[in-house]
Amino acid sequence: MADGDIDVTYQDMHDAADYLLEAKDEILAKLQTLRTYIQDLVRDGYVTSASSVAFDQSYDEFNTGAREAVEALQGMADFLDGAADGYADLDRQLEEGLRE
Numbered sequence: 001m002a003d004g005d006i007d008v009t010y011q012d013m014h015d016a017a018d019y020l021l022e023a024k025d026e027i028l029a030k031l032q033t034l035r036t037y038i039q040d041l042v043r044d045g046y047v048t049s050a051s052s053v054a055f056d057q058s059y060d061e062f063n064t065g066a067r068e069a070v071e072a073l074q075g076m077a078d079f080l081d082g083a084a085d086g087y088a089d090l091d092r093q094l095e096e097g098l099r100e
Contacts, residue, residue: 006087013084017077024073031070035063 042056 008084008087010084010088013080017080017084020073020077020080024070024077027070028067031063031066035059 038056038059042052046052046055
């Protein structure tokens with residue numbers, strides 16, 4: 001494709017948005033499973049007066065950051081859906097302008 005040309009497949013963009021949302025949900029579920037696993041570990045299998053508490057706090061910080069990063073997939077999916085809709089709408093408007 002030459003510079004400046006556009007090649008947009010609306011359905012591919014919507015499919016990619018859906019794929020990102022599915023991945024987001026799967027990753028968030030896995031992060032929750034891992035968080036529960038670590039909570040159980042520091043409650044029953046790795047219990048010390050200091051290091052297990054510090055490990056749990058460190059893991060909680062990691063989990064919070066990871067969840068926030070994964071939540072950003074929502075914005076990316078929304079962008080793809082909006083861009084696909086915008087290009088489709090522009091294409092319809094251009095067609096209508098030519099038919100007038």
